[in-house]
Amino acid sequence: MRTMDLSAPFEGYLRQAPGISRDGDTVRLDATDVHYRQMNEAVRHAVREGAKRVVLDGVNGQRYIGTGLSTDVRIEVHGTPGNDLAMFMDGPAVEVFGNAQDGVGNTMNAGKVVVHGDAGDVLGYGMRGGRVFVRGDVGYRVGIHMKAYQDQVPIMVCGGKARDFFGEYMAGGMLVLLGMNSQFEGPVVGGYVGTGMHGGVIYIRGEIEPWQVGEECGIFIAGDEDMARLRPVLEEYCADQRMDVDEVLARPFTKLVPVSHRPYGKMYAY
Amino acid sequence: MNDLMLHDKSRYGGFDAARYREESPFKIHGGCGLMGICDESGALMSGQTAIRAMAIQRERGNGLGGGFAGYGIYPEFPDHFCFHMMYHDTAGKEAAESVFDEQFLVDLVEPMPTRPTRGITDAPLLWRYFVKPDPVRVEAAGMSDEDYVVHAVMRINSTVDGAFVASSGKNMGAFKGVGYPEEIGHYFRLEEYDGHTWIGHNRFPTNTPGWWGGAHPFTLLDWAIVHNGEISSYGINSRYLEQFGYKCTLGTDTEVAAYLFDLMLRRHGLPVELACKALASPLWSEIDRMPAGERELMASLRAVYGPAMLNGPFAIVLGFNGGMVALNDRIKLRPLVAARKGSVVMVASEESAIRAVMSGVDRVWAPKAGEPVIARVGGTELPTHDGLHLAPAEISCAVGGPAGACETLEVG
Numbered sequence: 001m002r003t004m005d006l007s008a009p010f011e012g013y014l015r016q017a018p019g020i021s022r023d024g025d026t027v028r029l030d031a032t033d034v035h036y037r038q039m040n041e042a043v044r045h046a047v048r049e050g051a052k053r054v055v056l057d058g059v060n061g062q063r064y065i066g067t068g069l070s071t072d073v074r075i076e077v078h079g080t081p082g083n084d085l086a087m088f089m090d091g092p093a094v095e096v097f098g099n100a101q102d103g104v105g106n107t108m109n110a111g112k113v114v115v116h117g118d119a120g121d122v123l124g125y126g127m128r129g130g131r132v133f134v135r136g137d138v139g140y141r142v143g144i145h146m147k148a149y150q151d152q153v154p155i156m157v158c159g160g161k162a163r164d165f166f167g168e169y170m171a172g173g174m175l176v177l178l179g180m181n182s183q184f185e186g187p188v189v190g191g192y193v194g195t196g197m198h199g200g201v202i203y204i205r206g207e208i209e210p211w212q213v214g215e216e217c218g219i220f221i222a223g224d225e226d227m228a229r230l231r232p233v234l235e236e237y238c239a240d241q242r243m244d245v246d247e248v249l250a251r252p253f254t255k256l257v258p259v260s261h262r263p264y265g266k267m268y269a270y
Numbered sequence: 271m272n273d274l275m276l277h278d279k280s281r282y283g284g285f286d287a288a289r290y291r292e293e294s295p296f297k298i299h300g301g302c303g304l305m306g307i308c309d310e311s312g313a314l315m316s317g318q319t320a321i322r323a324m325a326i327q328r329e330r331g332n333g334l335g336g337g338f339a340g341y342g343i344y345p346e347f348p349d350h351f352c353f354h355m356m357y358h359d360t361a362g363k364e365a366a367e368s369v370f371d372e373q374f375l376v377d378l379v380e381p382m383p384t385r386p387t388r389g390i391t392d393a394p395l396l397w398r399y400f401v402k403p404d405p406v407r408v409e410a411a412g413m414s415d416e417d418y419v420v421h422a423v424m425r426i427n428s429t430v431d432g433a434f435v436a437s438s439g440k441n442m443g444a445f446k447g448v449g450y451p452e453e454i455g456h457y458f459r460l461e462e463y464d465g466h467t468w469i470g471h472n473r474f475p476t477n478t479p480g481w482w483g484g485a486h487p488f489t490l491l492d493w494a495i496v497h498n499g500e501i502s503s504y505g506i507n508s509r510y511l512e513q514f515g516y517k518c519t520l521g522t523d524t525e526v527a528a529y530l531f532d533l534m535l536r537r538h539g540l541p542v543e544l545a546c547k548a549l550a551s552p553l554w555s556e557i558d559r560m561p562a563g564e565r566e567l568m569a570s571l572r573a574v575y576g577p578a579m580l581n582g583p584f585a586i587v588l589g590f591n592g593g594m595v596a597l598n599d600r601i602k603l604r605p606l607v608a609a610r611k612g613s614v615v616m617v618a619s620e621e622s623a624i625r626a627v628m629s630g631v632d633r634v635w636a637p638k639a640g641e642p643v644i645a646r647v648g649g650t651e652l653p654t655h656d657g658l659h660l661a662p663a664e665i666s667c668a669v670g671g672p673a674g675a676c677e678t679l680e681v682g
Contacts, residue, residue, distance in 0.1 A: 008388065008456070009321075009325075009387060009388065009389070009450075009452045009453045009455070009456035010318065010321050010322060010325055010452050010455070010456065011325055011328075011452060012322065012324075012325030012326035012327070012328055012452065012626065013325075013326070013328070036329075060326065060622045060625050060626060061326050061327070061620055061621075061622025061623070061625075061626070063329060079625070080621050080622050080625050082329075082620065082622060083620070099621055099634065101605075101620055101621055101622065102605055102620075118634075118636070120605065120607075120621075120636060121602065121605060121636075137636070139602070139636050140601070140602040140639065163602065163636075163638065163639070164601065164602070164639070165601075183633075183635060191555075191556075211555075211559065
């Protein structure tokens with residue numbers, strides 16, 4: 001920690017460029033106490049200069065990491081990234097060695113986020129492409145309004161348990177919940193799962209009670225065709241999270257799909 | 271709240287509205303940030319800890335309000351009520367001091383220690399008073415000391431023009447104003463105070479103007495509340511509180527949460543878990559799925575304390591002399607993260623705030639919506655009920671509290 005200067009207010013972040021070291025096409029940034037604007041500008045600069053791998057050390061609370069980047073750079077985050085990690089992201093691979101906060105993958109278009117910890121609320125809000133793989137628990141409103149179009153199909157896998165409103169207003173893509181690496185007590189997911197859902201599919205490892213699920217969802221046992229779709233996704237997830245795919249697949253999955261693609265089509269019709 | 275009429279003390283005392291000229295005329299939409307930390311062993315930590323946790327969440331505010339409350343900070347005056355006061359002008363100071371002289375034995379009066387700080391302008395006059403209720407008047411009023419102090423706070427806030435009570439508890443104080451929290455903390459020299467519990471707030475005013483009295487925390491006695499969100503049930507909550515003698519005069523919704531905790535915890539003797547369930551009631555569909563005893567308890571609680579329910583999105587931290595309680599609305603519309611390391615419990619809007627002041631925590635978790643995180647300094651007596659699984663016969667006692675507790679406090 002920095003020493004305390006009593007002549008001026010303590011500032012949580014320094015408005016200065018992070019310490020930088022380069023090794024080939026890897027750029028390493030020391031983000032300790034650096035404000036998110038300076039840190040993200042350094043990331044963008046490194047990408048413009050051709051870096052293929054950016055390693056961020058000492059991250060704590062800096063927002064918008066990877067936001068809006070549209071290259072195939074690989075970003076490694078050590079610490080606790082701030083809100084809206086990978087927002088509007090369009091290509092990069094972001095790997096977080098720690099927990100993520102709220103709003104990961106907000107409106108993300110392409111690329112991949114791997115979190116080796118837990119993640120917070122509104123994970124994958126409006127996500128429209130790419131992948132988000134979280135090892136542990138996730139919060140409320142995960143996968144809210146995920147959407148898909150033709151080949152753009154977002155996929156999110158959460159290894160722990162989830163709270164209420166999982167897949168709320170979901171319009172497309174695939175949302176998977178395993179219930180395995182969890183510190184939550186109780187069922188694998190809270191209530192209001194898939195409320196307002198009108199597209200896409202939710203797979204939950206194990207079973208789910210009807211009260212947990214929104215009226216717009218049908219509850220099914222995942223069949224062979226579903227497992228054929230799930231297997232390659234879970235193989236990739238398990239490789240990233242160093243988990244045993246056979247153990248993950250050892251229990252049957254529940255499948256939730258919307259019963260109507262326009263559940264509120266008549267709400268405002270006269 | 272969007273109701274500027276609330277600012278007009280003419281409802282109570284007949285003063286004009288010029289007193290609010292320090293209010294900002296515009297509003298900006300956004301969020302807020304908060305923190306709370308409590309060492310359950312009673313060990314003290316510097317206010318710098320709270321500043322650090324808020325500074326890391328700077329982006330959650332916009333410089334229109336920051337504040338802190340610390341507990342155990344006045345060990346030399348543990349039995350005095352300490353009034354932290356904000357005055358618009360010397361007339362307000364004189365008027366409030368005449369109330370103190372009339373109702374209290376005043377043992378120390380001094381200006382709040384501050385230092386010139388970049389970003390802090392237009393501060394009101396800031397004074398503190400270490401007082402004890404005049405025992406003759408307390409006896410004549412037939413009140414507890416605490417009710418007597420509440421009476422004085424309501425009297426000053428609702429009738430004394432240009433004077434606001436920032437805090438009024440024993441061995442605690444609120445430090446708040448217009449600025450970023452790290453600037454406010456620096457201004458009030460918080461690193462010179464040591465407390466076992468601290469709460470902090472970074473304000474991003476949405477519905478009411480940014481002004482010194484409107485910064486968080488909001489307090490009564492030693493209850494202090496910081497809040498992120500908006501209480502859309504303010505109207506029904508404030509009318510309910512008026513029945514018990516509380517006057518909502520500060521023009522910000524958060525005020526009701528402080529008074530509701532005072533009502534339920536201090537005056538009704540409700541277990542803290544039940545008070546939290548009254549504020550963030552389980553949905554009826556959840557109550558229907560509960561086991562029989564708990565179902566009846568929750569149904570009774572919603573029936574008795576319906577007007578105390580806080581509707582709308584919120585994350586709040588309540589500080590008090592025995593610790594702190596953090597609580598989310600029942601569908602988790604505002605962020606809250608908790609952690610424990612040994613005897614230290616911490617909550618914040620963002621995990622990064624926890625990481626900024628605690629290394630190597632034992633556990634970090636996201637509390638479930640509507641389920642309080644409670645930290646209690648050892649030896650504190652506060653009614654609690656573990657597990658909430660009461661038998662139906664115990665429900666009326668738990669909800670009703672001690673005999674006579676619900677009697678209305680006469681104010682005015």
